[in-house]
Amino acid sequence: MSKPRSKRPVFQRPGFWGIIAAGLLVLAATVIAVLNATLYNAEAPVEDYVAALTAGEGATAMAISAGYLADDAPEDISTVLLDGEPLAASAAPLEDAEIVAVDDEVPESFQDEELTQQVVEIRYQDADDQSRATSVVVDKPGTSWLFFDQWEMHPTPLQQIVLAPSRMPENSKADEPVAHLYEHPTPLLAADGEPAVIAAFAPSIIELEYQGTYLEAAEPATHAVTDLLGAGATSELAFQVDLTPAVDEAIHHQVQQQLERCTSQTVLKPAGCPFGYETTNRVVPETVSWSIGMPEVQYSWDGSEPAIDRIMATAELSAQEIDIGSGQQAATDYEEVFEMSAELELTPENLRVRPEWQ
Numbered sequence: 001m002s003k004p005r006s007k008r009p010v011f012q013r014p015g016f017w018g019i020i021a022a023g024l025l026v027l028a029a030t031v032i033a034v035l036n037a038t039l040y041n042a043e044a045p046v047e048d049y050v051a052a053l054t055a056g057e058g059a060t061a062m063a064i065s066a067g068y069l070a071d072d073a074p075e076d077i078s079t080v081l082l083d084g085e086p087l088a089a090s091a092a093p094l095e096d097a098e099i100v101a102v103d104d105e106v107p108e109s110f111q112d113e114e115l116t117q118q119v120v121e122i123r124y125q126d127a128d129d130q131s132r133a134t135s136v137v138v139d140k141p142g143t144s145w146l147f148f149d150q151w152e153m154h155p156t157p158l159q160q161i162v163l164a165p166s167r168m169p170e171n172s173k174a175d176e177p178v179a180h181l182y183e184h185p186t187p188l189l190a191a192d193g194e195p196a197v198i199a200a201f202a203p204s205i206i207e208l209e210y211q212g213t214y215l216e217a218a219e220p221a222t223h224a225v226t227d228l229l230g231a232g233a234t235s236e237l238a239f240q241v242d243l244t245p246a247v248d249e250a251i252h253h254q255v256q257q258q259l260e261r262c263t264s265q266t267v268l269k270p271a272g273c274p275f276g277y278e279t280t281n282r283v284v285p286e287t288v289s290w291s292i293g294m295p296e297v298q299y300s301w302d303g304s305e306p307a308i309d310r311i312m313a314t315a316e317l318s319a320q321e322i323d324i325g326s327g328q329q330a331a332t333d334y335e336e337v338f339e340m341s342a343e344l345e346l347t348p349e350n351l352r353v354r355p356e357w358q
Helices: 016-038 043-054 058-065 084-090 245-263
Strands: 098-102 116-125 131-144 148-153 159-165 178-181 184-187 197-200 204-210 221-225 234-239 289-292 296-300 307-322 329-340 342-347 350-355
Touching: 043 058, 043 084, 043 098, 043 116, 043 131, 043 148, 058 084, 058 148, 084 204, 159 204, 159 221, 197 204, 204 234, 221 234, 245 289, 245 296, 245 307, 245 342, 245 350, 307 342
Parallel strands: 159 234
Antiparallel strands: 098 116, 116 131, 131 148, 159 197, 178 184, 178 204, 204 221, 289 307, 296 307, 307 329, 342 350
């Protein structure tokens, strides 16, 4: 009877360690693939960028996006939206943004043939529940630790938004009008009186308010910085500028002040005034008294400058006349409806009526 052959331990069998090595390689490759797909993916730097925007951390967002201003950006460009509370407010709709790598072609101005590049889309809902999306470009300059993909955002220009009020009267810059972006002030006009320009990250939602003494934006104006424009390109934040209720009161007040120069004269034909009284009788000088009720002022703003169309009023005279034939004295009450014209000079903080009847 033969002696039973002893069995060799598994780890001593031929090929065992080869199988183990192959398995470890497969496992490592799987782990690397999973990490590259979830942690070291193209979306990762964009996720960090969006997190910095919503936190109002402008310096961090600038570093992640390699953000920069175009060489031809205005020297007085407003940076109020690039940090702190205004930045966080403009980026608030990105709180629940979906960040997805897509197969879109990289825009020509962002292409780099020496790098692997990917377009990543930031999808979000604005305050009106409207779906919006902004595409950004990320680059893969290489790997770290030989295996892990290294992704970073392609240098991204800050967006330039031109504030474009529908109309601003000449010389408005002298008043230094100020708009507010999320309650933070910013010049409405540039140093040369042209529309001001503000810098912003993309994506963001800009909300502008403007309230001057005589000019205002009756409703807040919003602008979505959605498309990523190339360096130096601009978009417009257009909004309507209207006259405030204070204009009507100021015009009437100044017209009345001008007319008081007429009613203060105790003569039948006040000098430089559009009304008067003629008579062949003698008038007792100290009895002459003029009065004018509330004038009706019509004004409009159809072009770049507001204008007074016409002023209607009624002058009332009270006096004592002496008939030159009989010598009899009697009271005279006289009314005259008259029309006047005047120029209106108006800027956001100043208003002046220049009468043309003097």
